[in-house]
Amino acid sequence: MKKTFGAKLKAFFKIPTFNEQFFEEFEDMLIEGDLGARTAMEISDAVRERAKEEKKSSAVEIQNLVKEVLRGKIEAYEPTLIEGETNLFLILGVNGVGKTTTIAKMATYYQNMGKSVLLSASDTFRAAAIDQLDLHAQRTGTRIVKQGHGADPGAVIFDAIQSGVARKDDLILADTAGRMHTKDNLLRELQKIDKVITSRLPKGGNYKRFLVIDATTGQNxxxxxxxxxxxxxxxxxxxxxxxxQAKGGSLIQIGERFSIPIALVGTGEKYGDLELFDKEKFLNTLVGIE
Ligand SMILES: Nc1nc2c(ncn2[C@@H]2O[C@H](COP(=O)(O)OP(=O)(O)O)[C@@H](O)[C@H]2O)c(=O)[nH]1
Ligand SMILES: [Mg+2]
Structure with missing residues (x-):
């Protein structure tokens, strides 16, 4: 089995010899862990300093040092609903990352909290996408608004907002296409959808845009x-x-470059396999502590 980045890091510090070769290999390993060149250098410099100051550094000390450097780069985001208002979460991301599955998990999560949820089948680009969401709607007992394959996704969301507002649903979860004929098409389509939502969601409504990232795609x-x-x-x-095996090292770069926080983590294919992002736990796993 492929070793996780955290396990590699731990093994690497079993017998640290702080020479130039060590730091070169160390930086390479950090980059392989998707932490990015800038963070890799920052961590490497911090370890270099520590090694010089204290002569010897144990694996645990260095793991904690790495964690300290990373701690300021990511934040958690709590996906709470505004009580008594229409909340709309738009779920974005490229094909295959897990958007539709995550929507079914989120529907389950909020329904378990006693909230009424409505699904918007606004990935109309692939015929199968509507059926897939429809099946999840049936299995999770969630209402769904849908139109035919090829329909305007903005129109589907428009309908979903009208229906959700009329029925006083707490949350609308909107699916989107991850691919279109060209990248420009996709971006234009998303901008159109965004405009429909910002102009049609009632005042006081809570609109949030979530990007789904697949842990196994690394740097992408x-x-x-x-x-x-x-x-x-x-x-x-x-x-x-x-x-x-992938532990989401790329989130460090995403946090560093775009300051976007992390809300949820998918941990399997079942409806219950969704957790709130726990920063300390995430960092511990990433650097191999515990
Ligand atoms: N192991 C695992 N598989 C997942 C997870 N989330 C989604 N998947 C799988 O990833 C594949 C693509 O998911 P889908 O929701 O169709 O992706 P979409 O194209 O972004 O809508 C499916 O086989 C899902 O079962 C997860 O957290 N863990
Ligand atoms: Mg999908």
Whole structure:
């Protein structure tokens, strides 16, 4: 089995010999862990300083030092609903990252809190996408607003808002397409959707844009964030497939470059496999503590 970044880090510090080769390999490992070149250098410098000051540094000490450097780079985001208002969460991300699955998990999560949820099948680009969300709606007992394959996604969201407001739903979860014929098409489509929401959601409504990042895609998560953030702005990240060996090192770069916090973590394929992001736990796992 492939070792996690945290396990590698731990093993690396078993017998630290602080020479130039050590620091070169150390930086390479940090970059492989998707922490990015800048953070890698920052951590490497901090360890260098510590090693010089204290002569010897134990694995645990260095792991904690790495954690300290990382701590200021990411924040948690609590996805709370505004009571008595229409909340709308737009779920964005490239194909296959887990948007539709996460929507079903979020529906379950908020329904368990006693909230009424409405799904908007606004990924109309793929025919199967509507059926997939529809199946999740049936299984989780959630109401859904949908139109046919190829329909205008803005129109679907428009309908969902009208219906959700009329029925006083607490939360509308809107699916989106992750791919279109061209990247420009996709971005324009998302901007149109965004405009429909900002102009149609009643005053006092709570609109948040969530970007889903697949933990296993590593460095690509950073360019995906840049793309979607430029298009309409992202409020928070949802990290999926955290049950894999990948422990989301790219979130450090995302936090550093775009200051976008992390709301939720997907830990499997079942409806209950969704957790609130816990920063301390995340960092401990990332650097191999515990
Ligand atoms: N192991 C695991 N698989 C996931 C998770 N979230 C989604 N998936 C799987 O990823 C695949 C793509 O998910 P889907 O929701 O269709 O992605 P979308 O294209 O972004 O809507 C499916 O096989 C899901 O079961 C997760 O947290 N862990
Ligand atoms: Mg989907």
């Amino acid at each position: 998560g950073v360019s995906q964030t840049e793309l979607f953030n430029q298009a309409i702005g992202i409020d928070a990240i949802i990290l999926t497939k955290y049950d894999s």
